[in-house]
Amino acid sequence: MKKLKRSARLVELxxxxxxxxxxxxxxxxxxxxxxxxxxxxxxxxxxxxxVFEEEGMGELQTLAGAAGGVKYIPRVSEExxxxxxxxxxxxxxxxxxxxxxxxxxxSDLLGQPHLVxxxxxxxxxxxxxxxxxxxxxVETKGIPIAYAxxxxxxxxxxxxxxxxxxxxxxxxxxxYVSGSHKSIHTMTLSRRAMKEKSRVLIVDDFMKAGGTxxxxxxxxxxxxxxxxxxxxxxxxxxxxxxxxxxxDYVSLVTLETVDAKNRTVGVKPGNYFEK
Amino acid sequence: MKKLKRSARLVELxxxxxxxxxxxxxxxxxxxxxxxxxxxxxxxxxxxxxVFEEEGMGELQTLAGAAGGVKYIPRVSEExxxxxxxxxxxxxxxxxxxxxxxxxxxSDLLGQPHLVxxxxxxxxxxxxxxxxxxxxxVETKGIPIAYAxxxxxxxxxxxxxxxxxxxxxxxxxxxYVSGSHKSIHTMTLSRRAMKEKSRVLIVDDFMKAGGTxxxxxxxxxxxxxxxxxxxxxxxxxxxxxxxxxxxDYVSLVTLETVDAKNRTVGVKPGNYFEK
Numbered sequence: 001m002k003k004l005k006r007s008a009r010l011v012e013l014x015x016x017x018x019x020x021x022x023x024x025x026x027x028x029x030x031x032x033x034x035x036x037x038x039x040x041x042x043x044x045x046x047x048x049x050x051v052f053e054e055e056g057m058g059e060l061q062t063l064a065g066a067a068g069g070v071k072y073i074p075r076v077s078e079e080x081x082x083x084x085x086x087x088x089x090x091x092x093x094x095x096x097x098x099x100x101x102x103x104x105x106x107s108d109l110l111g112q113p114h115l116v117x118x119x120x121x122x123x124x125x126x127x128x129x130x131x132x133x134x135x136x137x138v139e140t141k142g143i144p145i146a147y148a149x150x151x152x153x154x155x156x157x158x159x160x161x162x163x164x165x166x167x168x169x170x171x172x173x174x175x176y177v178s179g180s181h182k183s184i185h186t187m188t189l190s191r192r193a194m195k196e197k198s199r200v201l202i203v204d205d206f207m208k209a210g211g212t213x214x215x216x217x218x219x220x221x222x223x224x225x226x227x228x229x230x231x232x233x234x235x236x237x238x239x240x241x242x243x244x245x246x247x248d249y250v251s252l253v254t255l256e257t258v259d260a261k262n263r264t265v266g267v268k269p270g271n272y273f274e275k
Numbered sequence: 276m277k278k279l280k281r282s283a284r285l286v287e288l289x290x291x292x293x294x295x296x297x298x299x300x301x302x303x304x305x306x307x308x309x310x311x312x313x314x315x316x317x318x319x320x321x322x323x324x325x326v327f328e329e330e331g332m333g334e335l336q337t338l339a340g341a342a343g344g345v346k347y348i349p350r351v352s353e354e355x356x357x358x359x360x361x362x363x364x365x366x367x368x369x370x371x372x373x374x375x376x377x378x379x380x381x382s383d384l385l386g387q388p389h390l391v392x393x394x395x396x397x398x399x400x401x402x403x404x405x406x407x408x409x410x411x412x413v414e415t416k417g418i419p420i421a422y423a424x425x426x427x428x429x430x431x432x433x434x435x436x437x438x439x440x441x442x443x444x445x446x447x448x449x450x451y452v453s454g455s456h457k458s459i460h461t462m463t464l465s466r467r468a469m470k471e472k473s474r475v476l477i478v479d480d481f482m483k484a485g486g487t488x489x490x491x492x493x494x495x496x497x498x499x500x501x502x503x504x505x506x507x508x509x510x511x512x513x514x515x516x517x518x519x520x521x522x523d524y525v526s527l528v529t530l531e532t533v534d535a536k537n538r539t540v541g542v543k544p545g546n547y548f549e550k
Contacts, residue, residue: 004326006282007281007282007285007322008322008325008326010282010285010286010289011285011286011289011322011323011326011327012326012330014285014286014289014290015289015293015326015327015330015332018290018293047282047283047286048286050283051279051283051286051287051290052286052290055287055290057290099441099442099443099444100441101441103441103442104442105442105443105444105465105467106442107434107442107443107465107468108431108467108468111431111432111433111434111468112431112432113422113423113425113426113430113431113432114426114429116422117426139414139415140414140415140418140434140436141434141442143415143418143419144418144419144422144432147388147391147419147422147423148388148422150388151388151389151392154389155388156383156386156387156388157386157387157388157419158386159382159386159415161415166374166375166376166378167374167378167379167380167381167382167416168374168380168382169374169380190380190382192380192383193382193383193386
């Protein structure tokens with residue numbers, strides 16, 4: 001136990017809460033940790049709560065009673081989310097991103113941990129109230145987004161592999177049709193990676209017709225698990241609705257046009273921002 | 276501009292600094308942001324600095340002068356690092372992790388974002404002073420560790436792929452011999468992923484003889500880039516030094532024995548903790 005002044009306690013409490021999102025912390029933990037009365041801790045938390053709310057950083061939920069405590073729920077205001085996404089859109093529209101075949105280079109953006117964490121903050125805001133057990137993605141480019149989301153939701157991440165790896169133990173494999181090429185691929189998930197009946201948030205970097213997401217949903221059925229939500233950073237607006245293999249998802253950015261000849265890209269904020 | 280009381284300013288400043296590690300922030304930024312005198316901000320920062328140091332969370336560097344400001348350098352004390360690693364060792368020694376072929380299942384541990392972030396904190400502590408431009412890893416399991424490290428060092432992450440992907444543009448491929456199987460594999464890195472002469476921190480989840488790391492170093496040579504450090508979560512202690520393809524690396528955990536018959540695993544803290 002250490003005695004701290006209010007000013008030091010505020011710094012300590014702030015970092016403690018930020019490091020433990022979606023975790024219920026009993027007030028006695030703090031009272032013992034700082035050698036302070038619970039009433040003082042409550043006053044500290046009221047100050048932090050006000051700043052977090054004012055800054056649009058999220059909510060500090062206080063639960064009364066014996067099983068009570070405080071829980072930090074990170075949230076990004078829609079205004080800040082839109083700022084982040086406008087920044088991403090601006091980057092995506094930079095010339096020189098179009099690759100042969102009309103593909104879009106975005107590994108530089110996905111290689112910025114700070115930006116990826118901001119994207120995770122937005123997904124955590126969108127899916128924070130959905131009673132989720134685990135975040136799932138398929139290798140490779142969705143992985144950092146899934147971890148950023150999982151970190152903010154205090155949830156584990158499960159990784160679907162393309163091949164069955166010796167380091168994963170017994171696994172379930174399924175075939176799926178990837179909408180972009182109409183070709184058949186395999187994805188596998190380790191038997192021990194997921195409990196039966198888990199509620200799963202699927203996250204990925206890009207979705208066109210939705211074949212990969214559809215594959216992950218089929219895989220979930222093998223585990224008697226269910227989809228609690230689907231979030232993709234970028235979706236393609238050029239897909240006909242009858243071509244779409246999956247409808248109920250949230251996108252943060254929509255790719256409207258790729259003009260390979262003039263090397264221009266048109267993007268707009270995704271369906272999350274549609275009213 | 277908003278006027279804040281000291282107590283609210285401390286909360287705000289703490290979260291602002293924690294969200295921007297290894298970033299120089301001029302005092303005028305805060306003075307303007309909070310409508311406070313620079314002298315008040317300096318007093319606030321002194322309080323935060325003391326708490327951060329007391330908690331073993333890192334350092335608040337103050338740089339005087341016109342180009343001056345404050346920079347938060349996250350650091351984990353060796354004591355806390357060892358606590359984290361003992362926790363990891365305990366988990367790795369749990370029965371039931373040994374897979375056919377003597378492989379160790381650790382995807383459940385690597386699937387915990389909170390733990391992965393703690394591992395990133397340790398790598399950021401080890402390599403924080405090394406003048407690094409970029410963190411590099413090869414898919415798949417090292418990716419979350421690389422991002423956790425990059426986030427804390429405020430550095431981009433570059434991802435080496437096993438295959439050449441259409442979404443990466445022109446790429447450089449090399450062949451390498453994986454020490455575990457003595458078999459030949461390919462790894463590729465997008466031409467535009469890395470600037471010439473970058474100083475690179477290589478991070479991975481596991482290293483046996485070091486073939487994969489050796490491959491990444493060979494790949495760096497193609498970009499006229501150089502290795503600034505190599506960090507792996509787990510290395511294998513059962514490799515002869517003449518078999519080892521690479522010596523100068525830091526490990527956090529060392530796998531000493533895998534007894535596939537009795538299904539037991541022996542691990543100890545890695546070479547970072549050796550005096």
